[in-house]
Amino acid sequence: MTVLDYLYDLSNLVQAFANWLSTFAPGWVVYWVVGLIAVATTLLFAVNNTLAMNYIERKVIAHFQVRYGPNRAGPYGLLQPVADAVKILLKEPIIPAVADRPVFLLAPIAAFVPAIMPWAVIPFTPQMMVADLNVGVLYVFAMGSLATIPIFMAGWSSRNKFALLGAMRAVAQMVSYEVPLVLSIVGVVISAGTLSLRGIVEAQAVPYVIPQFLGFLVFFVAGLGELNRSPLDILEAESEIVAGYHTEYSGFMFILYYIAEYTHLWAYSAFITTFFLAGWRGPLLPPYVWFVLKMLFVAFLLIWLRATMPRLRIDQLLSLAWKFLLPVALVNVFVTAVGVFIFG
Amino acid sequence: MNTNEPAVTIAFYVFSALTLGGAAGVVFGRNMFHAALFLVASFFGLAGIYVLLQADFLAVVQVLIYAGAISILVVFAIMLTRQVERGNEWNQLRGPGLLLGVLLLLGLLFVLTGTQWYTGMGPYPADTVSTLARQIFGPWVLPFEVASVLLLAALVGAIIIAREE
Numbered sequence: 001m002t003v004l005d006y007l008y009d010l011s012n013l014v015q016a017f018a019n020w021l022s023t024f025a026p027g028w029v030v031y032w033v034v035g036l037i038a039v040a041t042t043l044l045f046a047v048n049n050t051l052a053m054n055y056i057e058r059k060v061i062a063h064f065q066v067r068y069g070p071n072r073a074g075p076y077g078l079l080q081p082v083a084d085a086v087k088i089l090l091k092e093p094i095i096p097a098v099a100d101r102p103v104f105l106l107a108p109i110a111a112f113v114p115a116i117m118p119w120a121v122i123p124f125t126p127q128m129m130v131a132d133l134n135v136g137v138l139y140v141f142a143m144g145s146l147a148t149i150p151i152f153m154a155g156w157s158s159r160n161k162f163a164l165l166g167a168m169r170a171v172a173q174m175v176s177y178e179v180p181l182v183l184s185i186v187g188v189v190i191s192a193g194t195l196s197l198r199g200i201v202e203a204q205a206v207p208y209v210i211p212q213f214l215g216f217l218v219f220f221v222a223g224l225g226e227l228n229r230s231p232l233d234i235l236e237a238e239s240e241i242v243a244g245y246h247t248e249y250s251g252f253m254f255i256l257y258y259i260a261e262y263t264h265l266w267a268y269s270a271f272i273t274t275f276f277l278a279g280w281r282g283p284l285l286p287p288y289v290w291f292v293l294k295m296l297f298v299a300f301l302l303i304w305l306r307a308t309m310p311r312l313r314i315d316q317l318l319s320l321a322w323k324f325l326l327p328v329a330l331v332n333v334f335v336t337a338v339g340v341f342i343f344g
Numbered sequence: 345m346n347t348n349e350p351a352v353t354i355a356f357y358v359f360s361a362l363t364l365g366g367a368a369g370v371v372f373g374r375n376m377f378h379a380a381l382f383l384v385a386s387f388f389g390l391a392g393i394y395v396l397l398q399a400d401f402l403a404v405v406q407v408l409i410y411a412g413a414i415s416i417l418v419v420f421a422i423m424l425t426r427q428v429e430r431g432n433e434w435n436q437l438r439g440p441g442l443l444l445g446v447l448l449l450l451g452l453l454f455v456l457t458g459t460q461w462y463t464g465m466g467p468y469p470a471d472t473v474s475t476l477a478r479q480i481f482g483p484w485v486l487p488f489e490v491a492s493v494l495l496l497a498a499l500v501g502a503i504i505i506a507r508e509e
Binding site: 103133134135141145146148149152153156171195 | 381400470473
């Protein structure tokens, strides 16, 4: 293999390393070392994206609002996220005296775990994924459904009325948006005939955003609701309830929520790429480059929405989920099933 | 997966401790909210044990339905209850409660000892999802539909009760 082959799919590099390692190390050492490399690179990629997104989001929104954005620290302000991270890590983490202490301390960690878990099944290339589960789609939604509890833990244990209000809004919103989110992906699963994420990408000769446009629409909007992203971010509406469920958090405990939120966001971009934009498939460029480019495109759409749309009210938000997204998702399932039955 | 591997054994004991410890926390905890969180931990440990049994579909559904949805239901109940942190008062029902508990334990022990536990029944199916689907929508389609209708009836009933005149 030439250098180009190694660069075309980085997992070839790991494979070569594993082959070299197995010449003198026992099998279980190779297994654990390769596994740890895969997990560590995925984790680092997911978490470092927070820094990148912090910069991209501020810069893009600044340009939408006809101003410069961060431009002092480093060239083009590129070191601004690093400076911010250092600053916030040096702040004192304050625990309220009346807080439910064990739950208060556990909540940020519990919020981080479901944000990082879905990365295990994201297929960057046919080989570059930690695990190809044959229940991959269900695994993704199972991990997504775990994200609600830590938010409620934070709001409840803070003993702060704004935190509790934010947490109650979060539970109502995330329960409502989970139903259309799961239903919207059923069309994709019926068309692809598999629950494996690699299988779904391999089934997309045409990206599913075209034949499954209704499903894409519902998934995109319901995903915004699950992510609590603007314009559906009433649970941390700063003009009404301060900062929502993480009002009482400061220092590194706050930064864990921040990282969890952006890790969720990137995972969501990766799932839209996988389910609807044909994942790693594309001409010329290496597969993982295509994947990351598509992810960046989805992230840009999200920032664009945040910069242009006003925030919805809670009743508008819930009726959007139950009276619009849910029926559309059901119609999509029905039409897809009939279509696959007749033509498939 | 080789079940004799030490890593699998360690994982089994970790998940067992999580399941049983979580369940003990639910029963003995005086704080209702903490009990709900222990319940989630217990559900999660059980999902881990399903993974070790190579029942991947069951494990994922356990997390999705129990840790994800049932726990939210409990959270709703906590949010809608006044003075939930105080917990339950001691009351006159200790005697009947004990009786019921012992009866349930006896029943479970009877089933446990009376069941023939199959071990080592040939190779494990590669794709559990389609195997399960063929069973549910093939020979067992009628019980499946009856369960669906029952759930629908419960849903409609709940709406009728909650609706304001």
